[in-house]
Amino acid sequence: MLTYPLSLCTTRCSDLIAALPTFCTFAASSLIHQQHKNSARSVLDLHGSISNTPTKAVMALPRLVVFDLDACCWFPEMYMVRQGPPFAKTSDDACAASDGEAVKLLGCTRKVWETISNGDEWQDCRVAVASRCDEPEWARQLLKLFTIDDGRSFWQALDDGRLAEIYKGNKKTHLKALKEKTGVAFEDMLFFDDDQENIRHVSELGVVSVLTPEGVTQDAWEQGLRRFMEARLYQRRGGPGPGYGKTYAK
Ligand SMILES: [Mg+2]
Numbered sequence: 001m002l003t004y005p006l007s008l009c010t011t012r013c014s015d016l017i018a019a020l021p022t023f024c025t026f027a028a029s030s031l032i033h034q035q036h037k038n039s040a041r042s043v044l045d046l047h048g049s050i051s052n053t054p055t056k057a058v059m060a061l062p063r064l065v066v067f068d069l070d071a072c073c074w075f076p077e078m079y080m081v082r083q084g085p086p087f088a089k090t091s092d093d094a095c096a097a098s099d100g101e102a103v104k105l106l107g108c109t110r111k112v113w114e115t116i117s118n119g120d121e122w123q124d125c126r127v128a129v130a131s132r133c134d135e136p137e138w139a140r141q142l143l144k145l146f147t148i149d150d151g152r153s154f155w156q157a158l159d160d161g162r163l164a165e166i167y168k169g170n171k172k173t174h175l176k177a178l179k180e181k182t183g184v185a186f187e188d189m190l191f192f193d194d195d196q197e198n199i200r201h202v203s204e205l206g207v208v209s210v211l212t213p214e215g216v217t218q219d220a221w222e223q224g225l226r227r228f229m230e231a232r233l234y235q236r237r238g239g240p241g242p243g244y245g246k247t248y249a250k
Pocket of ligand 1: 068
């Protein structure tokens with residue numbers, strides 16, 4: 001796997017292009033697909049205040065970002081929750097089960113969902129869920145309680161739940177269902193999951209898949225975007241590229 005000494009949390013796409021190895025930069029210009037809109041919100045900026053410097057172009061981005069839920073977006077996992085519903089929202093990043101036990105969003109989950117849903121440079125991308133959790137209805141309730149910055153629930157961000165695939169089985173099934181619903185090709189998807197087996201299965205479809213042992217952290221998010229861009233560069237050069245049929249550890 002290629003690694004770059006980048007601090008992506010403070011890096012815009014143009015900086016990323018410049019930082020890619022020489023053998024990749026030649027192809028970078030072909031990936032420019034959209035003029036920057038002089039927005040304060042960068043593709044890689046989860047905090048909205050890091051840089052206001054306009055860039056000339058934006059790298060290729062996924063068109064569908066798919067998340068596992070348990071131990072990826074939130075913790076504890078549903079099978080670990082003692083009492084279950086009704087859940088109540090207690091903060092932007094936490095809900096409480098009926099006995100007060102907290103279910104908390106991990107890492108940058110909320111900011112990442114906000115970025116994909118409302119970021120100016122993310123207008124062609126949607127968020128989706130592929131979960132095998134033991135309590136699908138509990139998960140749906142939580143998705144309806146957690147919100148992004150505009151007040152919409154995670155559930156609403158999932159096209160009112162249409163893009164929430166929550167059931168048992170090999171996650172290839174979940175991703176194939178999402179492909180069917182959205183028309184987005186596997187190579188235009190980015191997938192996050194804390195389970196190595198799920199990562200292996202989904203990678204076999206040709207989806208860039210990122211293991212998240214600590215949930216959707218900023219590091220995991222940046223790694224995903226970087227790997228997606230790398231895969232595109234290799235793909236444009238005629239090769240399968242990173243993330244195709246491979247598994248990755250953090
Ligand atoms: Mg999980």
